[in-house]
Amino acid sequence: MSTVLIKDLPAHIGQRVTVKGWLHQKRSSGKIAFLQIRDGSGFVQGVVVKDEVSDEVFHTAVGLSQETSIEIDGEVRQDERAPSGVELTIHQIAVVYASHDYPITPKEHGVDFLLDNRHLWIRAPRQRAILKVRAEIIKAIRGYLDSHDFTQVDPPILTPSSCEGTTNLFATSYFDEQAYLTQSGQLYMEAAAMALGKVYSFGPTFRAEKSKTRRHLLEFWMIEPEMVYVTHEESLVIQEQLLAHVVSHVLEHCSVELKVLQRDTSLLERVKAPFPRISYDEAIAFLQEQGHQITWGDDFGAPDETVIAKQYDRPVFIEKYPTEIKAFYMKPDPARPEVVLCADLLAPEGYGEIIGGSQRIDDPELLLARFKEHDLPEDAYAWYLDLRRYGSVPHSGFGLGLERTVAWICGLEHVRETIAFPRLLYRLYP
RNA sequence: UCCUCGAUAGCUCAGCGGUAGAGCAUCCGGCUGUUAACCGGAGGGUCGUAGGUUCGAAUCCUACUCGGGGAGCCA
Numbered sequence: 066m067s068t069v070l071i072k073d074l075p076a077h078i079g080q081r082v083t084v085k086g087w088l089h090q091k092r093s094s095g096k097i098a099f100l101q102i103r104d105g106s107g108f109v110q111g112v113v114v115k116d117e118v119s120d121e122v123f124h125t126a127v128g129l130s131q132e133t134s135i136e137i138d139g140e141v142r143q144d145e146r147a148p149s150g151v152e153l154t155i156h157q158i159a160v161v162y163a164s165h166d167y168p169i170t171p172k173e174h175g176v177d178f179l180l181d182n183r184h185l186w187i188r189a190p191r192q193r194a195i196l197k198v199r200a201e202i203i204k205a206i207r208g209y210l211d212s213h214d215f216t217q218v219d220p221p222i223l224t225p226s227s228c229e230g231t232t233n234l235f236a237t238s239y240f241d242e243q244a245y246l247t248q249s250g251q252l253y254m255e256a257a258a259m260a261l262g263k264v265y266s267f268g269p270t271f272r273a274e275k276s277k278t279r280r281h282l283l284e285f286w287m288i289e290p291e292m293v294y295v296t297h298e299e300s301l302v303i304q305e306q307l308l309a310h311v312v313s314h315v316l317e318h319c320s321v322e323l324k325v326l327q328r329d330t331s332l333l334e335r336v337k338a339p340f341p342r343i344s345y346d347e348a349i350a351f352l353q354e355q356g357h358q359i360t361w362g363d364d365f366g367a368p369d370e371t372v373i374a375k376q377y378d379r380p381v382f383i384e385k386y387p388t389e390i391k392a393f394y395m396k397p398d399p400a401r402p403e404v405v406l407c408a409d410l411l412a413p414e415g416y417g418e419i420i421g422g423s424q425r426i427d428d429p430e431l432l433l434a435r436f437k438e439h440d441l442p443e444d445a446y447a448w449y450l451d452l453r454r455y456g457s458v459p460h461s462g463f464g465l466g467l468e469r470t471v472a473w474i475c476g477l478e479h480v481r482e483t484i485a486f487p488r489l490l491y492r493l494y495p
Numbered sequence: 496u497c498c499u500c501g502a503u504a505g506c507u508c509a510g511c512g513g514u515a516g517a518g519c520a521u522c523c524g525g526c527u528g529u530u531a532a533c534c535g536g537a538g539g540g541u542c543g544u545a546g547g548u549u550c551g552a553a554u555c556c557u558a559c560u561c562g563g564g565g566a567g568c569c570a
Contacts, residue, residue: 090530090531092528092529092530092532092533093526093529094525094526094527094528094529094532094533095525095526095527096526096527097526097527097528097529098529099528099529099530099532101530110529110530112528112529114527115527116527130521131520146528146529146530148530165521166505166520166521167520168505168506168520169506170505170506170507170519170520170531171519171520171531172506172507172518172519172520172531173506173507173519173531174506174507175506175507175562175563176562176563177502177561177562177563178506178507233568233569248569249570270570272568272569272570274567274568274569275496275567275568276566276567276568276569277563277564277565277566278564278565278566279564279565280569280570281568281569281570282570285570286570287570364568366566366567367565367566367567368566409570417569417570418569418570419570420570421569421570464570465570466569466570467570468570469570470570480570491561491562492562
């Protein structure tokens with residue numbers, strides 16, 4: 066008798082198989098017991114009928130407690146009443162290890178309690194579905210980039226200084242020196258792009274911000290592509306094609322999970338390239354029309370972004386922000402030096418910014434001038450300046466925030482559910 | 496850092512000046528198609544901590560601790 070994954074059971078109808086997993090939930094009456102079994106690949110209901118098994122097996126079934134690990138021997142049966150279309154008629158049950166007083170009951174729980182029990186919470190159907198979708202999103206991103214001549218390069222996590230200013234960094238000791246956990250691999254990826262052409266990094270980044278909102282984690286994962294001889298406009302095309310590919314991949318491969326999450330997939334089906342583009346100027350004018358207190362030169366707040374994103378049924382690019390409020394490495398628009406060749410991509414439904422990108426400064430003189438304006442230590446950035454001294458080229462890149470993308474595609478209230486063990490303000494356990 | 500809400504049984508909550516409550520979970524009993532099953536019974540509490548007001552405080556006041564939502568910052 067072979068061990069079969071629950072997700073593969075529909076291909077074994079009529080066969081006797083072994084399922085190895087855990088008891089998720091149980092209901093029993095005097096002469097019949099229903100066991101909800103999970104094995105990581107899915108959920109299935111096993112039925113134990115008193116008259117059809119030994120007293121010992123029925124007694125075991127009725128006495129099973131939540132999350133007991135079990136090996137089930139049973140026959141796969143088609144059943145219209147089952148959500149997955151199949152059930153298991155149970156013949157034998159072997160208890161691997163018992164479980165007593167499992168904390169997460171089939172009732173509602175508060176966020177604090179669930180986060181304290183995150184190591185167990187991830188067993189829940191909804192959490193499992195989110196982690197599966199996250200994995201598929203990562204697979205889709207890699208699939209797209211790997212098949213479009215990108216090479217993955219891994220930038221360091223321990224860094225000597227910041228990428229975008231010296232605040233909000235997690236510091237750690239590096240023997241006699243101070244080191245910081247990276248908040249972006251971008252500058253290193255620019256160096257890698259000069260070596261390999263089109264590159265991307267995928268890894269964790271860290272921001273010691275005291276943010277307590279549904280869109281923030283202290284540790285989150287970013288995909289950061291960097292591309293040589295690619296302009297700002299060409300970068301936007303790559304961004305929208307990448308994201309459209311990710312959404313269609315998830316729709317194709319995660320229908321079961323999206324159903325568990327009760328996601329309205331009709332909203333996702335509209336996410337096709339090209340995405341609408343508006344300028345920062347247009348966005349400011351629109352917000353002023355809507356009565357927002359904002360003037361040219363201000364950055365957008367979360368409510369501003371939500372109002373703009375709600376105008377569209379797919380993600381929207383906001384381009385060409387004032388040079389003043391953006392990072393030092395962004396290339397000014399040659400036609401209008403007061404704005405830079407950058408764009409943020411806002412997800413629909415109020416999920417906020419999921420991509421930030423720009424064309425980078427390629428002129429060594431201008432970059433040096435920016436260092437001075439921003440009070441950046443030249444010696445720490447000498448290597449970065451070298452990239453402009455030894456065969457500088459026009460190049461662009463962007464950073465895609467994984468957790469916000471997962472939250473949007475899954476339709477979640479909060480990014481804390483998008484990663485197995487979220488790092489939140491003042492929460493480092495488990 | 497600021498604004499705002501909260502902390503009572505293992506969990507989710509009610510009680511808001513006069514003897515500590517419910518549902519779920521747990522344990523025991525019943526039930527042949529359950530889907531957060533249902534029915535009966537039992538056990539389960541230093542009401543976040545410290546002080547104050549009062550004849551009397553879970554309840555009112557003060558401080559602190561911890562947590563939720565939001566702002567700023569950002570992906």
